[in-house]
Amino acid sequence: MMDPWTIDTLHITMRLIMAVALGGLIGFERETSSHAAGFRTHILVCLGSTLIMLLSMYGFSAFAYLDNVRLDPARLAAQVISGIGFLGAGTIMFTGKSITGLTTAASLWVVAAMGLAIGAGFYYAAAVTCLLAFMCLWGLNHVEKKYFRAKQARQLTLETLDRPGILTAVSSLLTTQGHDIRRVSVEETPVTDGPSRMTIHLTVRLAKNNKLTPAIDALKQQEGVFSVTCE
Incomplete structure (x- = not known):
């Protein structure tokens, strides 16, 4: 043995x-x-x-x-x-x-x-x-x-003017393209001069077979939006 x-x-x-x-x-x-x-x-x-x-x-x-x-x-x-x-x-x-x-x-x-x-x-x-x-x-x-990955949630951060209607316009643009907004938070952005600004945080679930790039381009062209970042 x-x-x-x-x-x-x-x-x-x-x-x-x-x-x-x-x-x-x-x-x-x-x-x-x-x-x-x-x-x-x-x-x-x-x-x-x-x-x-x-x-x-x-x-x-x-x-x-x-x-x-x-x-x-x-x-x-x-x-x-x-x-x-x-x-x-x-x-x-x-x-x-x-x-x-x-x-x-x-x-x-x-x-x-x-x-x-x-x-x-x-x-x-x-x-x-x-x-x-x-x-x-x-x-x-x-x-x-x-x-699966096409349906993952993405985090969008927008720097915009602090004025009525801007959040509604942003939400409408995303939902029109079929994206599902899961969470929204808004905070004021301190500025030393010029018009007041705010930061919008969005948790977006992508539409099936739909990329986020066209939505980001459309958001950048939205009046009152200064910048868009995605995670």
């Missing part, structure tokens, strides 16, 4: 190379999408977690047969799962009222789990997970762009 606490150099090399290959596949998709954590980051995470798993399982084999010594191969692996959070958190960015990077953070977590599985010799599960993760990241990204 094979000793469960020892491993030869061939299998060590094979597991580390497999970690580079599978981690690189997920990282390649993130790199082509220009995300913060890309090709090299995913490879290093998968490779590092594989090494830690190998260390956890085989690095302390000299103590395996000593009295009163109990080895727990899952101990270091558990620390990887919780510790990868700091790297994932670094890819999450909060800009305005939107949060980006959650998918990349999740992909790093999955890649770390893949590395642990490879290090433990759980090849089939690691390969299937890699395939499913790649399908989710690459395949479902096209589905999301087609059916």
Whole structure:
């Protein structure tokens, strides 16, 4: 029977190379999408977690047969799962009222789990997970762009004259184009000279198959509107 606490150099090399290959596949998709954590980051995470798993399982084999010594191969692996959070958190960015990077953070977590599985010799599960993760990241990204992102809410900020009717005109223009205004807030903009101004914040849900660019152009041409920004 094979000793469960020892491993030869061939299998060590094979597991580390497999970690580079599978981690690189997920990282390649993130790199082509220009995300913060890309090709090299995913490879290093998968490779590092594989090494830690190998260390956890085989690095302390000299103590395996000593009295009163109990080895727990899952101990270091558990620390990887919780510790990868700091790297994932670094890819999450909060800009305005939107949060980006959650998918990349999740992909790093999955890649770390893949590395642990490879290090433990759980090849089939690691390969299937890699395939499913790649399908989710690459395949479902096209589905999301087609059916979901067009309906995402956008934040519009308008600098306008503070006069009656301006908010009604802006709202009418957006609803005419089929956009749904979900939230409106207005605040006065202090000015030292000239007519008084106000800032209008709009949360707009885009109409299906309708881009926001024509609406922004139309808002800029609206009388009394000085600037339009979109998030």
